[in-house]
Amino acid sequence: DAGVTQSPTHLIKTRGQQVTLRCSPKSGHDTVSWYQQALGQGPQFIFQYYEEEERQRGNFPDRFSGHQFPNYSSELNVNALLLGDSALYLCASSIKNQPQHFGDGTRLSIL
Amino acid sequence: AQSVTQPDIHITVSEGASLELRCNYSYGATPYLFWYVQSPGQGLQLLLKYFSGDTLVQGIKGFEAEFKRSQSSFNLRKPSVHWSDAAEYFCAVGESDNAGNMLTFGGGTRLMVKP
Known part of the structure; x- marks a missing residue:
């Protein structure tokens, strides 16, 4: 039973570019959440998708957007990248009333 | 707004010694409370959770946590690291x-174990 898988594992971009990160949830899960973890800090909630709609959003600008597909997989898009966007981006999946399961993340570096 | 504080940024213990990591929320x-562990370069693994009921919860790898509402x-x-x-x-x-x-996380506590 595969857990949460994220791709790519590492990514290097330059300021102003756009990036797309991908997440496949654990089998049987229908909800996907995205978190940003800056170096030395705890993860911060970006947003959550359920039934292909954004259900909750944290304190992140509109440059951060997402999508959920009918097979429950999800994408995180970040436009106009800033140096401060360098972080580990974590995807977590869940199903109602069950704890979130996390992937190993995508390490994004902005030059 | 909800918040979590982990007062200890770093903790070093000797192998075999007992461990307590602090968390205040x-x-x-009524909160749903979780402890996750993260090894270098990896994602988060759930150790244990508290939803309701018995305030002492058991988790994986021999960990336990106690919910104290008053504190x-x-x-x-x-008991032994x-x-x-x-x-x-x-x-x-x-x-x-x-x-x-959505989960609100604390800043984390880095545990180092001395041989």
């Missing part, structure tokens, strides 16, 4: 009506 309703705390404990427990530990609080909803 701020949340208006707004959810401290993680282990192994070298493989060296990692970063995060306490988190979730909304009470759906455990899968």
Whole structure:
């Protein structure tokens, strides 16, 4: 039973570019959440998708957007990248009333 | 707004010694509380969770945590630490009506284990 898988594992971009990160949830899960973890800090909630709609959003600008597909997989898009966007981006999946399961993340570096 | 504080940024213990990691939360309703562990370069693994009922919860890898409402705390404990427990530990609080909803994490505690 595969857990949460994220791709790519590492990514290097330059300021102003756009990036797309991908997440496949654990089998049987229908909800996907995205978190940003800056170096030395705890993860911060970006947003959550359920039934292909954004259900909750944290304190992140509109440059951060997402999508959920009918097979429950999800994408995180970040436009106009800033140096401060360098972080580990974590995807977590869940199903109602069950704890979130996390992937190993995508390490994004902005030059 | 909910928040989580982990007062200890770093903790070093000797292998075989006992461990307690502190977590204090701020949340208006009944909280859903979690402890996750993160090894270098990896994602978060759930150690244990508290939703309701018995305030002492058992988790994986020999960890336990105690929910104390009066102190707004959810401290993680282990009676005997192994070298493989060296990692970063995060306490988190979730909304009470759906455990899968957004989690608010503390800043983490980095555990180092001396041989």
